[in-house]
Amino acid sequence: MLAQELGEQIKRRRDMLHITQPDLAELADINVNTLYRIETGKANPTLKVLHKLAEVLGMELKLEVKKPNF
Numbered sequence: 001m002l003a004q005e006l007g008e009q010i011k012r013r014r015d016m017l018h019i020t021q022p023d024l025a026e027l028a029d030i031n032v033n034t035l036y037r038i039e040t041g042k043a044n045p046t047l048k049v050l051h052k053l054a055e056v057l058g059m060e061l062k063l064e065v066k067k068p069n070f
Contacts, residue, residue: 004041006050011039013057028052 014024021039025032030049037043038053045053047061054061 002041003038003044006045007039007041007043009059010053010057013059014039017057019057024053024056027056 014021019027021035022032025035028035028049029052034043034045034049035053038045038049047063050061053059
């Protein structure tokens with residue numbers, strides 16, 4: 001998944017739950033500027049940050065490793 005798609009999904013879920021960026025940042029214990037950059041696809045968040053956001057937003061993270069096509 002591209003950073004832009006990831007950010008869009010987080011923003012959609014946040015909007016659906018009627019949570020502001022500052023509130024989500026506080027609940028997830030991350031900087032509001034970091035959240036803004038994630039939502040706009042300008043940041044590459046760590047798994048730790050993604051886990052915090054997913055917990056607050058009631059989302060699930062899945063890590064998938066695909067075999068190379070050769």
